[in-house]
Amino acid sequence: MGKPKANVDKKICLACGGCISVCPQDAISWIGNKAEVNPEKCISCAICIKTCPIGAIGVEVY
Amino acid sequence: MKYDVVIVGSGPAGSVTARFAAEGGAKVLVIERRAEVGVPVFCGEGISRKIDEWKIIEGKRWIAGRMDGARIYSPDKTCVTLRAEQAGNETGYVIYRDIFDQELARSAIKAGATFMMNTQAIGLIKQGDKIIGVRAKRFDGELEIEASIVVGADGVESKIGQWAGINTHLDSKDLETCAQYTLTNIDVKDAYCDFYLGKEIAPGGYIWVFPKGKNVANVGIGILASLSEAGRAKKLLDEFITKDPRMKNGSPIRFLAGAVPVANPVETVRDNLLLIGDAARHVDPITGGGLTHCLEGGKIAGEVIAKAIKARDFSQGFLSEYETRWKEAFGQKIKRNYLVKELMLDMDDKTFNKLAYELKDVKFEEISTHGLVKEVAKHLPISTKLNALIKYRKEIKEIKKK
Numbered sequence: 001m002g003k004p005k006a007n008v009d010k011k012i013c014l015a016c017g018g019c020i021s022v023c024p025q026d027a028i029s030w031i032g033n034k035a036e037v038n039p040e041k042c043i044s045c046a047i048c049i050k051t052c053p054i055g056a057i058g059v060e061v062y
Numbered sequence: 063m064k065y066d067v068v069i070v071g072s073g074p075a076g077s078v079t080a081r082f083a084a085e086g087g088a089k090v091l092v093i094e095r096r097a098e099v100g101v102p103v104f105c106g107e108g109i110s111r112k113i114d115e116w117k118i119i120e121g122k123r124w125i126a127g128r129m130d131g132a133r134i135y136s137p138d139k140t141c142v143t144l145r146a147e148q149a150g151n152e153t154g155y156v157i158y159r160d161i162f163d164q165e166l167a168r169s170a171i172k173a174g175a176t177f178m179m180n181t182q183a184i185g186l187i188k189q190g191d192k193i194i195g196v197r198a199k200r201f202d203g204e205l206e207i208e209a210s211i212v213v214g215a216d217g218v219e220s221k222i223g224q225w226a227g228i229n230t231h232l233d234s235k236d237l238e239t240c241a242q243y244t245l246t247n248i249d250v251k252d253a254y255c256d257f258y259l260g261k262e263i264a265p266g267g268y269i270w271v272f273p274k275g276k277n278v279a280n281v282g283i284g285i286l287a288s289l290s291e292a293g294r295a296k297k298l299l300d301e302f303i304t305k306d307p308r309m310k311n312g313s314p315i316r317f318l319a320g321a322v323p324v325a326n327p328v329e330t331v332r333d334n335l336l337l338i339g340d341a342a343r344h345v346d347p348i349t350g351g352g353l354t355h356c357l358e359g360g361k362i363a364g365e366v367i368a369k370a371i372k373a374r375d376f377s378q379g380f381l382s383e384y385e386t387r388w389k390e391a392f393g394q395k396i397k398r399n400y401l402v403k404e405l406m407l408d409m410d411d412k413t414f415n416k417l418a419y420e421l422k423d424v425k426f427e428e429i430s431t432h433g434l435v436k437e438v439a440k441h442l443p444i445s446t447k448l449n450a451l452i453k454y455r456k457e458i459k460e461i462k463k464k
Contacts, residue, residue, distance in 0.1 A: 016104060017219030018239050018321030021232045022287055026224065030182060033095060047287075053239040053319045055293025 005042040006049055007060035010034045019048035019057060065091040065176075066371045068196050068209040070183045070222055072099045074353060075339025076215030077166035078118060078360025079367070084173035086368020091207060092167075092175055093198055095182035100163030104320045106242065106282050108255060108272050109353045110154045118357050120169065124162040126274040129153040130253040134434075136418030137260030137411040144426045144434070156255070156272045156280070181205075186212065186225045193226060193334040210376050211367055213336045218321045220341035226332050230341065232323055234287035238267050238350050240320035241296040242282030243303070248312035250279050258302070261411050265289040267350075269302050281309070284322060284350055286407070295319075322350040326400050327393060331381045338363050344388070346396060347403040348431050355392050362387045395432070401457055402435055405450050417441055 006027075008019070013034045020028045020035055027041030028048060037048070039062050049057045067083050069076045072094035084090045096102075108129065113119065131145040131153055146153045167177060180200060187195040187206055195208040214222025218237075223230035250273045258269040266286025273279045283299040296319075303309045323340055324347040330337040338344065338359050345352035366384040370376055420441045426433055439447075451458065 014317075014319040015102070016240070016319040016321045017217055018237060018287065018319070020219035020221075021230075021321060021323065022234045022237055024231060026231075029221075030095060030219075047234055049292050050290050051234060051237065051239050051287040051321075052292055053241045053285075053290070053295035053321075055296070056319075057292065 002062040004044055004059045004061050005039040006037045006044070006046065006057050007039075008035045008037055009056050009058060010036070012054060012056035014054060014056070016053065018051045018053065022047050022051050063091075063205060064208045065089050066209060067091070067211045067213060067367055068093065068207045069213040069215055070196060071215035071217055071339070071341070072163070072167055072177060072179075073215060073217065073339060074163060074166055074356035075341070075344070075360050076213065077163065077170045078357050079213055079215060079336075079338055079363040080170035080175040081166070081173045082361050082364020083367040083371075084170060084175040084364075086365060086371070088368050088371045090170070090175040091209070092170065092177045093181040093183060093196070093207070094177065094179050097180055098160075099167045099177070099179075100160035102318060103159040103316075104318060105159040105353075106240075106270055106272055106350075107157050107159050107274070107280055108154060108270075108351065109157055110351075112354055113155070113357065116357060116361075118169075118361065119162065119165050121165060124157050124165055126156045126158050127253055128155055129255050129272075132255045132257065134257045134418070135259065136414045137263065138415045138418075140415055140418035140422055142418050142421045142424070143254075156274050183216065183222065186222070193332070211334055211336065211370065211381075213338060213363065213367070214341045215338050216341050218323050218340040220337065222335070223328060223337050223341060226335045228329050228332065228337065230328050230337075230343075232325055232343075234290075236323060236325035237287040238284035238322040238324050239287045239290050239295050240267075240282060240284040240322060240350075241299050242280055242318050242320065243299070243314040244274065244278065244316035245281050245303070245309060245312040246278045246315050248277055248279060249308040249310075250277060259414055263302065264298060266407060269299065278315075282320075284320075286324075322352070324348075324350060324400070324403055327396055329385075330388070331378050331385045333378045333381075334376045336363055336367070336381060336384055342388075344392070344396070346431060347400040348406070348435070355388075355396075358391050359388045362391065397457075397460075399431060399435070401454055404454065405446075408449065408453075409446065413443065413446060416443070
């Protein structure tokens with residue numbers, strides 16, 4: 001069983017940048033003007049998931 | 063590619079900095095990762111009428127409507143009214159942020175700055191420890207932009223600061239997570255901006271209704287990220303709109319998400335580097351407003367950059383004039399209001415209701431957060447005052463010292 005990591009649904013993301021600013025691991029960046037989580041850096045703290053105002057961030061098991 | 067200054071971000075902070083640096087003779091490039099200046103909008107679109115005095119923006123096209131005042135509703139809907147006529151009509155405007163940003167960009171270009179769209183900063187170029195430019199991605203290619211000064215005007219999600227070794231990470235208790243509809247066909251008659259407070263309504267923040275002309279308004283919410291759950295901001299906003307009879311027949315013509323730093327400002331100067339705007343956390347932690355700081359700070363930054371280019375001195379020491387001056391202009395205010403924000407978080411809905419009840423007939427002479435905070439302070443229960451004094455003794459002392 002892999003580890004659950006944050007994952008941005010790019011169809012929903014409105015690119016406000018909130019998740020990028022609160023990520024303690026600097027694991028989220030702009031890719032094509034949408035937020036994208038680097039699963040290698042993600043520590044599954046879920047701060048970005050809670051922060052997203054529109055619920056665009058979920059969990060992906062790698 | 064070689065410039066005196068490369069500015070990352072074409073928001074108000076970036077454009078105003080670009081304009082004043084270019085007017086002072088600097089060769090300026092602004093890069094923007096999006097395809098259009100000011101689009102999409104990430105803003106409640108309210109601004110203080112202080113903007114008239116500064117004469118930084120021309121024309122009137124960016125004005126959607128004037129604000130005649132503000133109404134602040136406590137959790138039990140007790141209303142505190144701030145009227146324009148009590149304050150010599152000094153309130154503000156609701157604006158079109160896209161046009162506003164584009165006007166500022168136009169002024170910068172007129173002054174000689176170059177703008178490059180679809181260009182995303184992906185790193186700093188360094189020679190040893192020295193910052194000598196920005197690496198950027200443009201469509202499928204990469205390019206290197208050399209510059210004597212790099213300006214991080216890259217918003218709440220700023221990376222420039224981090225790359226330069228400045229800790230710009232935001233704690234979730236220092237971020238407002240936001241959502242906003244522009245609703246049409248609603249029953250909004252006057253030009254008052256409404257604010258709704260309460261732990262149930264908008265934990266650690268507020269809901270706003272900013273009229274944008276007849277029967278149109280920005281209806282938005284900001285809640286503290288530390289009190290948020292996935293999608294909670296939008297959910298609470300939807301609940302509010304469903305319950306508000308004025309919005310029964312409303313329909314959205316725009317929906318946006320947002321993130322606003324409500325933090326203490328970070329360090330803003332390094333050798334060859336400045337931070338400004340949301341990237342520098344130049345936002346009023348009570349209101350979440352930052353536009354006026356971008357204009358004021360941008361002018362200061364541009365002027366200091368022009369001086370540095372003339373003196374060929376890009377050291378932290380030389381550039382620190384920028385930090386000294388923005389601290390004088392609004393730094394103390396942000397620090398003070400950060401404390402007030404912390405204090406407000408400790409207050410329960412009952413205290414808010416009581417305060418609103420005591421303030422509901424007050425004639426405010428000054429329509430500003432400062433004026434309001436002064437009045438609130440007079441009416442705070444003595445126990446709240448004492449708690450605040452004990453909890454924040456050190457911080458209060460620090461602010462008083464300056």
